[in-house]
Amino acid sequence: MIISKLHLKNFRSFGDKGTTVKLNKLSGFVGENSAGKTALIHGLVKLFGVTSHERTLEKSDFHIPKQAKVETIKELQLSIEARIDFPELLETDQENLSRTSIPPFINQLVVRAATEAPYLRVRLIAKWTTDNTPEGEIEQKLYFVTVAEDIDETEEDLVPVTPHQRSSIQVLYVPAVREPSSQLRNASGTILWRILNNISWPDDINDSIKARMEPVNELFDSIEGVSHIRSVIGEEWKKYHKDARYQDAKLQFSSSTLSAILKKIEVSFSPTHDLGEYSVEKLGDGLRSLFYLSLVSSLLEAEIKITGKSNASLTVLAVEEPENHISPHLLGRVMENLKDISGKYNAQVVLTSHSSSIIKRIDPDNLTHLRIDQTSFTTMVKKIILPSKTSEAYTYIKEAVRAFPEIYFSRLVILGEGDSEEIVIPRVLAANGIHPDDYGISIVPLGGRHVNHMWKLLNELNIPHITLLDLDRERGGGGWSRIQYAIKQLLLYGRNREELLRISWCGKREEILSDAQVEEMDEYPMTPDWIASMNNLWLPRLMEDNYNVFYSAPLDLDFLMLETFPCAYKETVPRGPSIPDRVSHPGKYAEKIKSGIIAALKNEKATGHTYLEEQHELMVWYNTLFLGRSKPSTHIEALLKLDDDDLIMFIPDIFRRLVTRVKEILQKED
Incomplete structure (x- = not known):
């Protein structure tokens, strides 16, 4: 299962013509700042975010055309549509077929041709209208579109998505501005809860927990001062609270129910320098970011092994600038982790980045370029085109x-x-x-x-x-x-x-x-x-x-610079080429020049007849300066001898243009 397309219309920087973005199992989005990368990820979040807060639209989510007069606008509309494909339906491997996650959507699948696999269309439609408040009124609804693409649709073709159906696809969003602690809680509270909630716990688990924890409380009661603290807390509480409900306040040293224990589950790290244990909150931002990615991968894998299936048909990890807080030499490890996550059949990864270390590790076929059209201030989306x-x-x-x-x-x-x-x-x-x-x-x-x-x-x-x-x-x-x-x-x-x-x-x-x-x-x-x-x-x-x-x-450029600034370049070598005197040794001079021309022009038949005589002698120097030693070092050394005024005044016309x-x-x- 994979989100293969995202169509955004009038959402943030995506204009009224609508923009379609193709997605892969691992998709990278690149471009300048404010090109629309974050807006694209937020489009996914508005459809399938984990919390209701993430899915709630705001006035700023509605695109306002460049030439529009804001004060005259009474109504704005937007739509975000995802196409969800099921490549596993084309699998002949029985193990992969058993993993299909179609049941929640079985009645909403559409197909264009008999030879194609069915797919799913989910569309968010929203309308903003002005009212007496600054933010106005926003109405948003999530639908299945039950006809194939490019076919005329009616209102009857829009079927509301139930919360259960929507929750089968979940987007875990990691923004560029990191809050690793809350993001870790988000991941563990989403995926880990899905796993633990589907374990077959014994019916009497709470009674068993309570019975096993009573000795712990008795142990603390036997310690001098603890019972006194408990009684003081209870007595003082009764002075303020007279209602029969909640009248007994007790100091508990452990949780006595399964739900309370699960809410307090956390990961600790050891060994440490003080022989204690570290919680996630004590790690630095970089390690927390690394652990977050590791946790998502681990939980997705564990979910299959423990429960035998994924309770979310698809988990999309949307990461902005994964390079944040991470040491450069660890970025390769980060990308390997993200690739591992995207390789799981129940997961997909979308990321944005400004780091060349990240981008060069993504196959160009999986990259999409975003750029702002300066005439309309809308985002243009282009796939990277290779031969x-x-x-x-x-x-x-x-x-x-x-x-x-x-x-x-x-x-x-x-x-x-x-x-x-x-x-x-x-x-x-x-x-x-x-x-x-x-x-x-x-x-x-x-x-x-x-x-x-x-x-x-x-x-x-x-x-x-x-x-x-x-x-x-x-x-x-x-x-x-x-x-x-x-x-x-x-x-x-x-x-x-x-x-x-x-x-x-x-x-x-x-x-x-x-x-x-x-x-x-x-x-x-x-x-x-x-x-x-x-x-x-x-x-x-x-x-x-x-x-x-x-x-x-x-x-070429080397010869052009040598011809323009001969002194600066010739001074980069302590001893120049040995050129016989033209007057006293004309034969040896001609032979030296001829060999220099052949070497410079890289052609045994070259005569240099289209070059001037003074250029012929420069070709001998060219061989020494650029063919006999490093070109960059020659240029660096020569340019150090030239100041800005020299470059501006004498630079070749080609550079001036x-x-x-x-x-x-x-x-x-x-």
């Missing part, structure tokens, strides 16, 4: 987003090709007054292979992004092939074809490149005229606001 599992890119992208889960919380993502971009771009932005951490900018090395899938993912999640690629002129797959790749992918993701592919001939005749012409683009020659077309038409066009694809030209674009995107986001 096909049969494709080569699937594993790469899956591991990439696990390695850099911070992209889910970013206001802007800058995709670079490697470590160099992670060092240089933050430094350039900081010099221009943009500190990435302050503005929610993530700079990640995911712009190389399969960058098209990263574009697709970020487009699906509506996360603004800029890509900085290497042009790699004269390298294999570089130059025109890089331009062609970006154009084809941008077209694939719906960019306007006429705007992207429009070219003019001598400023007189315009033409829209055909598909065949785009396919031929990687065969364009590297003559001066074609290079001018690349530099003056295609590179600037791809940098436009609608595309945001920038290129480190003519080679990138900084401008970053500012434009951040301003638009604000």
